[in-house]
Amino acid sequence: MPYAMTVRVLDEQAGKYEVEVDNTNPTRFIRSFNWTPPAGMGVTSVDRASGGQCAIEGGGIVCRGLAAPPTSVNGVGAPLIVEFTATGRRPAWANGYWIHFGVVGSVTVQTSKFSDVPVCKEGQKSTAARPCASL
Numbered sequence: 001m002p003y004a005m006t007v008r009v010l011d012e013q014a015g016k017y018e019v020e021v022d023n024t025n026p027t028r029f030i031r032s033f034n035w036t037p038p039a040g041m042g043v044t045s046v047d048r049a050s051g052g053q054c055a056i057e058g059g060g061i062v063c064r065g066l067a068a069p070p071t072s073v074n075g076v077g078a079p080l081i082v083e084f085t086a087t088g089r090r091p092a093w094a095n096g097y098w099i100h101f102g103v104v105g106s107v108t109v110q111t112s113k114f115s116d117v118p119v120c121k122e123g124q125k126s127t128a129a130r131p132c133a134s135l
Contacts, residue, residue: 003030003109004076015086016047017103023067023077028111030067033080036060037105041088054082060105071126 002025010016023030032052036059037043043061046054052065063080070077089101120132 002028002111003033003107005035005107007103007105009103010083012091012100015044015090016083017086018081018083019061019105019107020079020081021063021067021107021109022079023069024075025077025111026069026071026073026075028069030065030080030109030111032062032064032110034060034062034108035082035105036107037086038089038103040101041086041103041105043084043086045085046082047085048083050081051078052080054080054084069131071131 002023004022004024006020006022008018008020010018019035021030021033034057043056043059046056046061049063051067052063054061054063061082061084063082065080067080068078089103091098091100093099118132120126124132126132
């Protein structure tokens, strides 16, 4: 996978959530992602974004930014994060129990078309000044 997506429930009662997409591709930047909420959930506002600019488009969230690649094959690079408010899929009280509905949705990630970071030469280490990808 060239990325890792995490969906967090920040405040289920208030309908506050967060989607984070982390770059795990050591040779490409993440340019944007489109997140589609699960059935029964409607995004009502984008409250905060980190690493890019995010907006509601077509019922989902589109974030555009530049998430840098990790400095090693097994590392994690920069994230694009969006906090938002949504309706639907809130917990329900039934037969003496709270029922919590999952919130994952689906994501489409667009990376750069070509390698933005050169492959490290033998013995070379990636640094902030001279980044390279260890393969």
